[in-house]
Amino acid sequence: MFRLPVGKMLTRLAIITSRIMRPDDANIVGNVHGGTILKMIEEAGCIIGTRHCNTQTGDRCVAALARVERTDFLYPMFIGEVAHVSAEITYTSKHSVEVQVNVLSENILTGSKKVTNKATLWYVPFSLQNVDKITEVPPIEYFSPEQEEQGKKRYEAQKIERMETKDRNGEVITPVSLPEPYTVGFSQSSLIHLVGPSDCTLHGFVHGGVTMKLMDEVAGIVAARHCKTNIVTASVDAINFHRKIKKGCVITVSGRMTFTSNKSMEIEVFVDADPLVEAEKGKYRAVTAFFTYISLDKDNKPLPVPPLKLEGEEEQKRFEEGKARYLQNKAKRLADKEHKQ
Numbered sequence: 001m002f003r004l005p006v007g008k009m010l011t012r013l014a015i016i017t018s019r020i021m022r023p024d025d026a027n028i029v030g031n032v033h034g035g036t037i038l039k040m041i042e043e044a045g046c047i048i049g050t051r052h053c054n055t056q057t058g059d060r061c062v063a064a065l066a067r068v069e070r071t072d073f074l075y076p077m078f079i080g081e082v083a084h085v086s087a088e089i090t091y092t093s094k095h096s097v098e099v100q101v102n103v104l105s106e107n108i109l110t111g112s113k114k115v116t117n118k119a120t121l122w123y124v125p126f127s128l129q130n131v132d133k134i135t136e137v138p139p140i141e142y143f144s145p146e147q148e149e150q151g152k153k154r155y156e157a158q159k160i161e162r163m164e165t166k167d168r169n170g171e172v173i174t175p176v177s178l179p180e181p182y183t184v185g186f187s188q189s190s191l192i193h194l195v196g197p198s199d200c201t202l203h204g205f206v207h208g209g210v211t212m213k214l215m216d217e218v219a220g221i222v223a224a225r226h227c228k229t230n231i232v233t234a235s236v237d238a239i240n241f242h243r244k245i246k247k248g249c250v251i252t253v254s255g256r257m258t259f260t261s262n263k264s265m266e267i268e269v270f271v272d273a274d275p276l277v278e279a280e281k282g283k284y285r286a287v288t289a290f291f292t293y294i295s296l297d298k299d300n301k302p303l304p305v306p307p308l309k310l311e312g313e314e315e316q317k318r319f320e321e322g323k324a325r326y327l328q329n330k331a332k333r334l335a336d337k338e339h340k341q
Contacts, residue, residue, distance in 0.1 A: 014088040015048050020108075021081050027220075027230070031300075032077040034233025034291075035216030037103060041071070041119050042209030044087035045099040049123035052089055052097060053137055061135045062201060063097060063123035065208030067158055068239035068289075070329070071119040075105065076232055076300065082106040083116075090120075091151030092137045097123045098151060122158060128203060131244075158238070165240045165288060183309045187225035190254040191218050195247055206245040211271055211287055215239070218255040219267040219291035226257055226265060227295040229303055234264060237325065239289035249273045251286070258290070259322025260308040266322045267291045290325065 017040065025036045042065055049063030077083060084104040091098035103117035127133040142148040179185030191214060199210045216233060223231040245251060252272045259266040271287035295303040310316050 016084060016086045017044050018082055018084045021077060021079050023079055026079050029230055030079045031232050034073055035213030037117055038212040039209030040083060040085050041101045044085045045101055045121040048087045048089060049097045049099055053125040056138045059127040059129055059135050061125040061127050063125050066124045066241050067122040067162060069120035071236040073117060073233050075114045075116045077105045077116050082108055089140060092140050093155050094136055095124060095134050097137055162240055182306050183311055184257050184315055187222045188256045189218055189221040190252055193251050195249045200247045204247040214253045215269045215289060218253045219269050222255040222257055222267045223265050223293035229295045231293045231295055234294045235292045237290040241287050243284055243286045245273045245286050248277050249275050257308055258318045260305045261326055262304055263294055263302050265293045265305055
């Protein structure tokens with residue numbers, strides 16, 4: 001890992017981390033898990049965010065993940081390829097840092113390279129002396145006032161969306177008995193995990209990348225149960241980290257199908273934390289996100305997705321909300337494609 005100065009910016013740095021993909025990073029057919037990529041993305045973001053926030057005098061701090069914007073998986077990555085993850089700070093507010101991350105896959109046998117992922121992450125620095133205290137973020141210099149203004153708009157937009165998601169925190173996934181195939185209850189899945197030392201920072205809080213990897217695993221189980229085929233992560237909408245998770249908590253990661261199009265599936269994932277030592281504090285909703293998966297045949301070509309059978313008004317409402325997100329993202333992709341041309 002090394003650091004690179006970026007243009008004229010005095011305090012803004014970029015880093016690149018690289019790692020070869022191994023069998024335990026992938027599924028049985030060799031596709032690298034989306035959660036593995038998300039974990040590497042978060043690790044790079046945490047390094048650069050923490051490094052930048054400690055360039056000033058005062059309390060030492062650690063950058064905690066607060067939000068991940070939509071993440072698209074442009075191409076699959078395979079066992080034996082090298083993942084190069086580059087992270088760069090692109091905006092700072094008084095108490096948060098925006099980090100842009102790109103992932104490049106390299107086939108070391110042929111030399112071919114592809115950009116597989118682009119992600120935007122937001123971090124908040126917490127004091128090491130008082131983990132409930134948010135420290136101030138050193139400002140960065142921008143190439144132009146326009147660039148700073150664009151960053152401010154992104155900051156305001158994500159702040160509004162984070163506030164809106166808090167209204168949904170109390171929602172609980174209710175198990176369904178003896179569900180029919182292709183219903184929400186049929187593929188609905190949960191994973192329970194005890195948070196250990198290897199999952200945490202030196203200060204006892206779970207790495208955001210560990211949480212995202214577990215979320216992707218659950219979403220993948222939901223997608224596979226629905227399709228009964230090989231599935232891969234296509235994109236991840238905003239991941240909102242509502243509350244921190246401490247070492248020793250038992251976390252329940254739950255996923256349910258919310259929407260299907262002809263070639264994609266949207267899965268809503270929740271992470272609930274249950275403190276074992278401080279049981280009086282009770283269980284709480286810690287993280288929420290939407291994952292999108294596609295179904296693949298033996299030649300890694302997209303397959304049609306079985307339609308989701310809806311039961312009740314709540315499932316119909318979630319389906320319509322998922323459809324709206326699907327159409328919005330589709331329109332954005334088409335607009336970006338036309339802009340590049």
